[in-house]
Amino acid sequence: MLQEKNLLLCVSGGIAAFKAAALTSKLVQEGANVRVIMTESAKEFITPLTFQALSRQPVYDCTFVEPNPEKIAHIDLADWADVVVVVPATANIMAKLASGIADDMLTTTLLATKAPIFIAPAMNVNMYNHPAVQKNMKILQEYGYVFIDSEDGFLACGWTGKGRLAEPEQIIHALNELFIPIDNVFEGKHIVITAGPTQENIDPVRFFTNYSSGKMGYALANAAKKKGAKVTLISGPVQLPPPVGVNVISILTAQEMYEAVLKIYDEADVVIKSAAVADYRPKEIFDQKRKKQPGVWKIEMERTIDILKTLGEKKNKQILVGFAAESEHLERYALEKLEKKNLDLIVANNISVEGAGFKGDTNIVTIFTKDKQKYEYPQLSKEEVAIKILEEIQAFIERNKLV
Template identity: 65%
Template sequence: MKKNILLGVTGGIACYKAAALTSKLVQSGYSVKVMMTRSATKFVSPLTFQALSRNEVYTDTFIENNPEVIAHIDLADWADLALIAPATANMIAKLAHGLADDMVSTTLLATTAPVWIAPAMNVHMYDHPAVKKNIHILNEFGHRFIEPGEGYLACGYVGKGRLEEPEKIVEHIHRHFSEQAQSLKGKKVLITAGPTKESIDPVRYFTNHSSGKMGYALAEEAEKMGAEVVLISGPSNLPVPTGVKFISIETAEEMYEQVLKYFPSADIVIKSAAVADYRPKQTFQQKIKKKDGNFIIEFERTNDILMELGKRKEHQYLVGFAAETEKLEEHALGKLERKNADMIIANDIMTKGAGFSADTNIVTIVQANQKPKKLPLLSKYETAKRILEEIVQNIIKEDHK
């Protein structure tokens, strides 16, 4: 399947290289759409990029040629990868501080795709403390930089600041999608998702608000990355991801049994299901009839699946989720230690965009001896990609020890 590259071109003499880059990307089989700042159009005509990409070129946030969509949101959602080449000091500053006053900056603020930045500027500009600080901020956002090369610059200086050659940028993109597609090849990934149901009687049960969206997104993305995936899910209306072995359960006890069954052969275990901590001590065989006064139900503890897996793990990489309403990092770190997990994905369910049924999430990745990594508001699929990429990087580090 073709990958979609959204190319942002900003105003510098290196714009001519962006034209060559567009051509090479198209020749390599990528779908390319180009957006330009007003300054960029002073160096290279939009018509050049239209001819090379065979797509409309976007230069103005307020030009809406298709009334069915909002152009910059449609572009942001379309991209598998957003690349700014060349990236000026001005555009880097805008992105670092969330400014959105043209087509390029507005679209990049809206995308959940990985953002890559290929700077090109005068050697002293690139070395300026403000530019360095902005680059540091964007690195913390998770944006990736393609370092400029050293050599003769258009201004006459010799030094670091030349836009990386188009061939090299294309190689980076090839490698990115190749690694993404194969990074979990040969790995067995066990994922739990959704809520559980604990019956009171034939009519009533206790459950929670989990939709299963995060777990299903993880299963789908892990399968795309080459893994052999087993998805154990509580009740959900979501379609089963293609290529995934699916096991349906209802209760916490059924989840416990199925997880223990598949755990020994798993390489990576991601427990994203919202499993009931308690169940009714007594389940009534007949419907409980309404009576005057209060009705008291006694609960008993269910098995702590993550705790049990932490005790049993040998070679497995173990990931748990923590849905919190306060003291997010503190509670996540406590859970990491108590459960002997390798990673905890924590989210504050009270934060807008991070709830159970939302299509987006805001998570913090908590690991031992590492600074917590806070991800911005992302779609659950992009969140899943980021989590899996972090897991892959940690496994690679362990393999090289």
């Protein structure tokens, strides 16, 4: 999968830097075009000449060396890369990336690139477990960096524990995964997916939400990307890493979800509304934390805007897909919703059945379509369900000649 892919390998200054040389050699053997950036510290551990010889390309180590006056090297490299991988990633480099510091060739290029970035950390176990390092890794995950996690084992520093660089084979496997398209049936199509719960504030410390994990929507985004689509994922607050190569828009409230979806609705070809959007929100949001008081606290709730209904009304070319999470009369409620909201497909699941619903890793769904088809599936992983949903959307498009 890496054949002819432009791969930017960034080496920072850890003891495991020597393993980046073995990785370079393997990547070149896989057919990738490899270019290497090194930090000043990395050069303390291994020479640029090693990477130059293995990659057959000049090595970049200084932002201010500009051999080609027609180009700015770090922007050129940032734009050239199909994928970037930082091997090994030091605690220091992750801290810089997490706070947006751009004071050398590596960090400047990484801030400038739009390519997916993989990070393979390596360090002493106590460094790895330090709250600052953990926090920086979390920030980077939120920014969409994909971690190839360190392994447990004997460390060069003499300690045993987590912090060992992932093996080159594992890094190559992770990179390969990125480029595996399932097929390209959605090439040229823009698929918008909503995921996760919304959060409706009561006061600065309290809110209403629901149990949606976002897993179904994230699985859909991953699968749609691998089927060649341009994917926008509009997500409520979830504990999931952003899918690679997907544009993620984070929202909190139903109103923010509504505004985000409406903004890109016209350019969408398919909209899949898998988010569990609040139907009600507190009528009044208190500016200050409400103090404890004797007696009952009654909170008056008002309806949030019905996003799916609005999308159904405004529909022109879009294929609109909704979800129906029901605890009884699944088929009847799903078909009513399909018609009332002007949907093309509806994915119904009975949330009272074990193995289906919001929180878990599996789902049991039935898909109903506007042209009166019904497809029942057994319990499947959410990744498998995502593929089935996309296949049914594609079949619906073909049956109805909507290409």
